[in-house]
Amino acid sequence: MEDLRVEYGSTAALDGVDLAVDEGEFFTLVGPSGCGKTTTLRCLAGFEEPTTGSIRVGGESMAGVPPEARGVGVVFQSYALFPHMSVGENVAYGLRFTEPPAGTTESERVAELLDLVDLPGFADRDPDTLSGGQQQRVALARALAPEPRLLLLDEPMSALDARLRERLRVQVRAIQRELDITTVYVTHDQEEALAVSDRVAVIDDGRIEQVGPPRELYDSPRTRFVAEFLGNNNVLIGEIERSDPPSLRVEGTDDGTDTIPLPFGTAAATPVGDTANAGADTDGGASHSAGERLVVCVRPGRVRVRRGAPRAGRGGDDGNAALSATVESTEFLGDATRLHCDWGGVDLTARTDGRRSFAVDEAVTLGVDPEDVRVVERE
Ligand code: ADP
Numbered sequence: 001m002e003d004l005r006v007e008y009g010s011t012a013a014l015d016g017v018d019l020a021v022d023e024g025e026f027f028t029l030v031g032p033s034g035c036g037k038t039t040t041l042r043c044l045a046g047f048e049e050p051t052t053g054s055i056r057v058g059g060e061s062m063a064g065v066p067p068e069a070r071g072v073g074v075v076f077q078s079y080a081l082f083p084h085m086s087v088g089e090n091v092a093y094g095l096r097f098t099e100p101p102a103g104t105t106e107s108e109r110v111a112e113l114l115d116l117v118d119l120p121g122f123a124d125r126d127p128d129t130l131s132g133g134q135q136q137r138v139a140l141a142r143a144l145a146p147e148p149r150l151l152l153l154d155e156p157m158s159a160l161d162a163r164l165r166e167r168l169r170v171q172v173r174a175i176q177r178e179l180d181i182t183t184v185y186v187t188h189d190q191e192e193a194l195a196v197s198d199r200v201a202v203i204d205d206g207r208i209e210q211v212g213p214p215r216e217l218y219d220s221p222r223t224r225f226v227a228e229f230l231g232n233n234n235v236l237i238g239e240i241e242r243s244d245p246p247s248l249r250v251e252g253t254d255d256g257t258d259t260i261p262l263p264f265g266t267a268a269a270t271p272v273g274d275t276a277n278a279g280a281d282t283d284g285g286a287s288h289s290a291g292e293r294l295v296v297c298v299r300p301g302r303v304r305v306r307r308g309a310p311r312a313g314r315g316g317d318d319g320n321a322a323l324s325a326t327v328e329s330t331e332f333l334g335d336a337t338r339l340h341c342d343w344g345g346v347d348l349t350a351r352t353d354g355r356r357s358f359a360v361d362e363a364v365t366l367g368v369d370p371e372d373v374r375v376v377e378r379e
Helices: 037-045 087-093 106-116 132-144 162-179 190-196 214-219 224-229
Strands: 002-008 011-017 026-030 052-054 072-075 150-154 182-187 199-204 207-212 234-241 247-250 293-298 304-307 321-332 336-343 346-353 363-368 374-378
Touching: 002 037, 011 037, 011 207, 026 037, 026 190, 037 072, 037 150, 037 182, 072 132, 087 106, 087 132, 106 132, 106 162, 132 162, 162 190, 182 190, 190 214, 199 214, 199 224, 207 214, 207 224, 224 234, 224 293, 224 374, 234 346, 304 346, 321 346, 336 363, 346 363
Parallel strands: 026 182, 026 199, 072 150, 150 182
Antiparallel strands: 002 011, 002 052, 199 207, 234 247, 234 293, 293 374, 304 363, 321 336, 321 363, 336 346
16 A cells, blocks of 8 residues: 545545555554544455555556455454355355355355354354354355455454454464465454554554554554553653653652653763663664653553652662652452552552552552663654
């Protein structure tokens, strides 16, 4: 997809989208409702002509190519099975524009596909006797029937309850791997996106914010939107303070509150701004100077929690911060406990072992290591 723009009247649903999906890849578009995910998918499927920009599949231009000639299979959010047809007839409907692969009859192909989606022997059933997850697997079998070169999935799990969704996403991923089929998956669920994808594109307001493997997006968000959208995060804005090592004076903290250590300029002789010696630089070698405003983030799971106020003399051995905070509220999550803390007037969230419990108003010390602080962007 190159410089894709889709306009509805005066509003741009897509505002210059460039994306390249690799062959065999499970590629996910994720973003809040209304950001342009479905529009992107509809352009790929051929249901929508972009206002400007181009799409190529396997090097071939899709301009003016109708949906049925694109070699794409689509599964939508709603089950969209024909209620008056049996499960087998629904799957066979996927073959209406193509012959079954050489050497197979239609009914053999249908049986093969029902095996693939783990519904063997379901051909004669009525769709309305199936669970939501089973119906979506029939829809998947129908989309895969003509052996498309590209599989497009538009929130196929969103109508299912949480447990079914988790099971179905594992099944879909396994089928995708088995067939090695290039797949573009749309979801608003960031957890789902991280769980199943080879690569993810985060979209906001018709624009791509960042593209990369799940771990990279999670560990090194490059925009504030990505830092806040993918998983829980502490996003802090502040000004670099010249100290040794440099640290961040966080906006909104009371006078006398500690600062957040920064992951660069750690050598005593290194002035702020000279990152040549910085070992744990997570900011792509960018140089920074005192007074500059930065957006940084620290994952709650990276914030260590100790009971009681910090001991005399601040900080740890390696420039780690020991921040004085008070517990404001706690959430028991089973395997973890989430603590919402007040740190000098600013909220900081920590995620700690579920076996530990804390009381509201309890004094705690929050430990933050410089290498866990990610510089997201300059303000
Ligand atoms: P998503 O799939 O991320 O929820 P969509 O791609 O459906 O978002 O929509 C992107 C934007 O385009 C939204 O602001 C939506 O209201 C608008 N939009 C989508 N389809 C139409 C349409 N047919 N007419 C006018 N506006 C539309």
